[in-house]
Amino acid sequence: MSAVEHSVPTPDVARRVFGDHVDRAEEFVDFLVNRGVVRGVIGPREIDRLWGRHVLNSAVLSERIPDAARVIDVGSGGGFPGIPLAIARPDVDVVLLEPMARRIDWLHEVVDRLELSNVTVVRGRAEEKAARKEVGTADVVTARAVAPLGKLARWCLPLVRRDGELLALKGESAGEEIERDAQQIRSAGGFDPVVVRCGEGALERPTTVVRIHKRVRVDQSQGQFRRKCP
Numbered sequence: 001m002s003a004v005e006h007s008v009p010t011p012d013v014a015r016r017v018f019g020d021h022v023d024r025a026e027e028f029v030d031f032l033v034n035r036g037v038v039r040g041v042i043g044p045r046e047i048d049r050l051w052g053r054h055v056l057n058s059a060v061l062s063e064r065i066p067d068a069a070r071v072i073d074v075g076s077g078g079g080f081p082g083i084p085l086a087i088a089r090p091d092v093d094v095v096l097l098e099p100m101a102r103r104i105d106w107l108h109e110v111v112d113r114l115e116l117s118n119v120t121v122v123r124g125r126a127e128e129k130a131a132r133k134e135v136g137t138a139d140v141v142t143a144r145a146v147a148p149l150g151k152l153a154r155w156c157l158p159l160v161r162r163d164g165e166l167l168a169l170k171g172e173s174a175g176e177e178i179e180r181d182a183q184q185i186r187s188a189g190g191f192d193p194v195v196v197r198c199g200e201g202a203l204e205r206p207t208t209v210v211r212i213h214k215r216v217r218v219d220q221s222q223g224q225f226r227r228k229c230p
């Protein structure tokens, strides 16, 4: 962008959420407004709610990410929640996993433009063997608007390391999804699914997240309790 054709005002809460990194978040928003819409990665009607509904809604996830963690964001699309998270938390390594070529090109451009040295872009589907091999495992796997919870658990839990967790950004029906897909979550190796809210006290509408731990099973074969990955 040689000149910013359009810009949206930065809400005060963005400075609280992004701290010293707010300039980079603003640059991402400007890039989305001026390039993302024509490239089809964000709808024109989203512009007025880019900060609240997309950028801040994603960035507040950072309160649930441990220091220096490795994160895989499955189905990043235009970069959510992975890019705002990587901007807010330069200590965290973020892998963006996305199958669509057009979106992969966009994500590479964003990473280059914002000089996000903590982000890697990988093309593939979470359930594919080759993609799984390439991305490995992470402390936390994130996903927003990618699939129903049961399917998401099946796709994403194999990417979660032992004792790690899946954070699925969901809407108000998150609790119902947990009940409906409980069996699928269990058989995918997930346990203790709960709804948590991120951004409380900062966002008008905190982000609703389903947190699922990766199951570790108890192995008594050695005469003592030992936690072991399935």
Ligand SMILES: C[S@@+](CC[C@H](N)C(=O)[O-])C[C@H]1O[C@@H](n2cnc3c(N)ncnc32)[C@H](O)[C@@H]1O
Residues within 6 Å of the ligand: 074, 075, 076, 077, 078, 079, 080, 081, 097, 098, 099, 100, 103, 124, 125, 126, 127, 143, 144, 145, 146, 155
């Ligand atoms: C509705 S978009 C959401 C994009 C972004 N997470 C957001 O919230 O704006 C769903 C994205 O998931 C990707 N996707 C669908 N199936 C996938 C899979 N099996 N593995 C990884 N990504 C997938 C799609 O290509 C698409 O970019």
